[in-house]
Amino acid sequence: MMMMNVEHIVMILVLFGFYVIAKCEVYIVTIEGDPVISYRGGIDGFEATAVESDQKLDVTSDLVMAYSDHLETRHDKLLETLFEDETYTKLYSYKHLINGFAVHLSPEQAETLRRIPGVKSVDRDWKVRKLTTHTPQFLGLPTGVWPTGGGFDRAGENIVIGFVDSGIFPHHPSFQNTKSEPYEPLPRYRGKCEVDPHTKRSFCNGKIVGAQHFAKAATAAGAFNPSIDFASPLDGDGHGSHTAAIAAGNNGIPVRVHGYEYGKASGMAPRARIAVYKSLYRLFGGFVADVVAAIEQAVHDGVDILNLSVGPNSPPATTRTTFLNPFDAVLLSAVRSGVFVAQAAGNGGPFSKTLVSYSPWIVSVAAAVDDRRYKNHLTLGNGKILAGIGMSPATRMNQRYTLVAANDVLLDSSGKASTADCQRPEVLNKNMVKGNILLCGYSFNFVIGTASIAKVSETAKSLGAIGFVLAVENVSPGTKFDPVPSGMPGILITDVSKSMELIDYYNISTSRDWTGRVKSFKALGAIGDGLEPILHKSAPMVALFSARGPNIKDYSFRDADLLKPDILAPGSLIWASWSPNGTDEANYIGEHFAMISGTSMAAPHIAGIAALVKQKHPHWSPAAIKSALMTTSNTLDRAARPILAQQYSGSETMTFVKATPFDYGSGHVNPRAALDPGLIFDAGYEDYLGFLCTTPGLDSHEIRNYTHQPCNYTLGHPYNLNSPSITVSHLVRTQTVTRTVTNVNEEETYKITARMAPTIAIATSPRAMTLKPGASHKFSVTLTVRTVTGTYGFGEVLLKGSRGHKVRIPVVAMGYDR
Numbered sequence: 136m137m138m139m140n141v142e143h144i145v146m147i148l149v150l151f152g153f154y155v156i157a158k159c160e161v162y163i164v165t166i167e168g169d170p171v172i173s174y175r176g177g178i179d180g181f182e183a184t185a186v187e188s189d190q191k192l193d194v195t196s197d198l199v200m201a202y203s204d205h206l207e208t209r210h211d212k213l214l215e216t217l218f219e220d221e222t223y224t225k226l227y228s229y230k231h232l233i234n235g236f237a238v239h240l241s242p243e244q245a246e247t248l249r250r251i252p253g254v255k256s257v258d259r260d261w262k263v264r265k266l267t268t269h270t271p272q273f274l275g276l277p278t279g280v281w282p283t284g285g286g287f288d289r290a291g292e293n294i295v296i297g298f299v300d301s302g303i304f305p306h307h308p309s310f311q312n313t314k315s316e317p318y319e320p321l322p323r324y325r326g327k328c329e330v331d332p333h334t335k336r337s338f339c340n341g342k343i344v345g346a347q348h349f350a351k352a353a354t355a356a357g358a359f360n361p362s363i364d365f366a367s368p369l370d371g372d373g374h375g376s377h378t379a380a381i382a383a384g385n386n387g388i389p390v391r392v393h394g395y396e397y398g399k400a401s402g403m404a405p406r407a408r409i410a411v412y413k414s415l416y417r418l419f420g421g422f423v424a425d426v427v428a429a430i431e432q433a434v435h436d437g438v439d440i441l442n443l444s445v446g447p448n449s450p451p452a453t454t455r456t457t458f459l460n461p462f463d464a465v466l467l468s469a470v471r472s473g474v475f476v477a478q479a480a481g482n483g484g485p486f487s488k489t490l491v492s493y494s495p496w497i498v499s500v501a502a503a504v505d506d507r508r509y510k511n512h513l514t515l516g517n518g519k520i521l522a523g524i525g526m527s528p529a530t531r532m533n534q535r536y537t538l539v540a541a542n543d544v545l546l547d548s549s550g551k552a553s554t555a556d557c558q559r560p561e562v563l564n565k566n567m568v569k570g571n572i573l574l575c576g577y578s579f580n581f582v583i584g585t586a587s588i589a590k591v592s593e594t595a596k597s598l599g600a601i602g603f604v605l606a607v608e609n610v611s612p613g614t615k616f617d618p619v620p621s622g623m624p625g626i627l628i629t630d631v632s633k634s635m636e637l638i639d640y641y642n643i644s645t646s647r648d649w650t651g652r653v654k655s656f657k658a659l660g661a662i663g664d665g666l667e668p669i670l671h672k673s674a675p676m677v678a679l680f681s682a683r684g685p686n687i688k689d690y691s692f693r694d695a696d697l698l699k700p701d702i703l704a705p706g707s708l709i710w711a712s713w714s715p716n717g718t719d720e721a722n723y724i725g726e727h728f729a730m731i732s733g734t735s736m737a738a739p740h741i742a743g744i745a746a747l748v749k750q751k752h753p754h755w756s757p758a759a760i761k762s763a764l765m766t767t768s769n770t771l772d773r774a775a776r777p778i779l780a781q782q783y784s785g786s787e788t789m790t791f792v793k794a795t796p797f798d799y800g801s802g803h804v805n806p807r808a809a810l811d812p813g814l815i816f817d818a819g820y821e822d823y824l825g826f827l828c829t830t831p832g833l834d835s836h837e838i839r840n841y842t843h844q845p846c847n848y849t850l851g852h853p854y855n856l857n858s859p860s861i862t863v864s865h866l867v868r869t870q871t872v873t874r875t876v877t878n879v880n881e882e883e884t885y886k887i888t889a890r891m892a893p894t895i896a897i898a899t900s901p902r903a904m905t906l907k908p909g910a911s912h913k914f915s916v917t918l919t920v921r922t923v924t925g926t927y928g929f930g931e932v933l934l935k936g937s938r939g940h941k942v943r944i945p946v947v948a949m950g951y952d953r
Contacts, residue, residue, distance in 0.1 A: 161260035163461045165235035167253040210236040226351040227428040232468030237424035239355035255840035264420040291404025294746040297438035300375035302413035304714035309384035312341035326436035345410035352424035364416040373717025380712035382743035383407040393622030403743025442742035443478040444735035446491030457493035464841040470496040471820040475757040477742040479734035480700040481682030489682040502706025502737040503675035509618035516659030521633045524618040525626035529664035538658040540574040560594040569599035577607040587721035588619040606634040619722045624662040677780035677798040678707045684797035694864035696854040703799035706737030763812040765859040766942045768802030796945040813940025814876040816859040826856040863948040869919040878906035884937040892928030920950035
């Protein structure tokens with residue numbers, strides 16, 4: 136049989152017109168051979184560049200640059216050998232964390248690549264989406280954490296947080312280099328600073344140390360529009376500016392919206408530096424090829440912390456497991472390089488298995504409602520008081536104003552249904568509205584984003600109204616209403632029954648002629664003050680939208696032996712900086728601050744707090760920082776009661792249930808305790824590789840395709856990964872799980888106790904241990920099925936130290952007969 140080389144195959148394919156059949160798409164290709172981070176030598180002329188686990192990669196060394204160039208040359212030669220130049224476009228070469236490239240070509244060309252020896256994987260690119268102040272005080276940072284690092288003006292000093300997001304608005308006061316305490320140069324960080332194409336000014340200023348954008352995949356896919364997406368790091372959305380300010384925004388920045396101040400904003404680590412890697416865009420989100428390039432660049436540049444308020448729209452079609460794909464593989468290499476990664480858990484809650492962050496090397500962050508509630512009320516002329524929401528000033532004290540419904544003040548009565556939501560001032564009679572309170576209806580347009588409360592306020596103001604009332608007459612199950620700031624008195628009545636009381640009162644008080652035209656408006660009302668928040672003790676609470684576990688190991692949704700989410704942080708109604716260019720939130724267009732919700736807001740809280748831990752313990756691994764955050768977290772709220780989770784009841788109205796680890800992971804972050812955890816559960820690259828090699832359904836060839844490493848190390852079971860939680864998804868009879876702790880404080884004796892749901896027995900061994908500074912010690916946890924119920928049981932292991940440290944890890948298991 137005649138053997139054909141690559142050139143013969145290409146010639147035959149071109150002769151048959153194979154490359155002009157289908158529309159081109161973006162593919163992420165990995166090829167044989169180690170990336171820079173794991174290359175241990177073996178190729179003539181190129182010495183080893185591999186780093187040990189948690190060590191920083193020196194990308195400036197001659198060895199690294201030479202091997203990096205060698206890999207890129209290999210990528211180029213492979214494509215040049217296979218395809219004609221004009222039939223493909225190489226977008227990126229991935230060299231440092233994974234060995235491969237992103238390329239725009241046809242599905243047939245992709246299939247050709249798959250058949251070539253030495254090509255490990257070919258994944259069609261897939262989309263990602265955004266997972267869309269008071270919290271420093273709520274978390275105790277000003278009094279409990281910042282003083283330990285020299286005060287807020289030193290909190291996060293010289294730590295670089297990278298943001299893979301929608302860019303930044305660099306002119307915002309949250310990101311300015313202060314004249315009183317200017318930032319010194321940071322030579323160890325090697326990031327680039329792009330220049331604004333319009334102003335010719337750099338996006339960097341000392342506080343912002345790096346600013347780059349990645350859009351080659353989005354451009355190749357035809358999704359990128361430079362007129363609204365901006366071919367620069369400029370934030371055309373608002374989301375990226377918001378997340379950066381939560382983690383590292385300057386301290387004490389007044390939050391002013393519509394002429395009112397809602398307090399002062401600060402990042403978790405206000406002295407940390409910001410590095411921007413824009414790869415998310417206004418209308419379409421982003422593409423994994425761009426996001427992977429951004430992560431590669433961030434690690435190359437030397438960031439310490441990486442914040443990812445982003446998650447996949449759907450799994451890539453060729454991926455069998457949640458843990459192995461180009462996205463998670465590049466994050467594994469980032470962690471190997473010593474970079475701590477915080478990722479939003481997802482906004483698919485309150486339903487189970489809605490997480491979009493799966494892997495053990497990532498810290499997956501759930502969202503909490505903190506203690507602020509913005510409430511308001513409408514007082515009717517008949518004395519009834521209707522509760523609502525609205526961050527607005529009150530109408531004049533001791534004065535009531537006439538209520539006029541938008542439908543009753545039309546210049547032309549032909550379009551009642553389309554004008555009740557008060558989005559078009561030109562169709563309403565200014566003479567009838569002026570000096571009164573405008574009554575509007577909450578339509579479906581508000582749900583889909585084509586109508587906004589800001590526009591209602593604008594309409595009322597332009598017509599000379601005193602204020603406005605927006606009444607919800609019917610509502611889809613699960614609709615979430617957030618308070619919105621307004622520069623004039625305004626309120627949203629969210630309870631349908633209260634809205635009906637308002638409408639009934641209005642109709643009874645309003646006299647009409649036989650045609651239905653109003654003869655006289657007699658309904659009266661007064662709007663309360665909604666500018667000041669009410670502080671609740673039932674906080675924190677797991678937000679309704681926050682994605683829930685259990686974690687899954689594959690896209691058949693089979694349960695994993697790994698707890699997710701990892702931790703809970705504030706993520707509901709968070710004030711932070713905004714880009715005035717941003718259109719992501721209709722109510723904040725043109726504003727410099729916005730109050731929005733999502734696990735996107737929770738993740739940068741953890742990124743910023745991790746920066747504070749990193750500042751105090753610069754040599755700790757990402758796993759050590761993760762352990763410190765998780766083992767010191769709280770499972771009780773401010774009233775010392777178990778944390779609750781917002782949930783749907785049978786009628787799909789919101790209720791509150793006792794939260795479980797599937798809602799909050801280990802619990803709500805406690806920054807002060809995380810700085811001094813006593814013990815840590817450490818893990819490195821080899822441990823994560825062992826986790827993959829032990830996970831059922833993953834073969835060693837597939838693992839090697841993504842990690843470039845053989846499966847020489849096994850944990851016995853995935854649940855033996857040394858993580859600060861224990862999950863056994865399929866417990867048969869008795870299983871023993873092992874963990875190793877390392878003492879990061881002075882010598883201390885720890886007593887070990889455990890408790891578990893009645894359906895499962897739990898025992899620990901030993902019951903006590905003494906550890907010298909820096910010493911490690913193993914302990915085991917034995918779980919035994921008592922009763923098979925088909926549901927998970929929850930518990931915890933507590934290590935209580937003689938010097939006052941408390942180290943707690945959650946335990947989750949489901950018992951089976953066999």
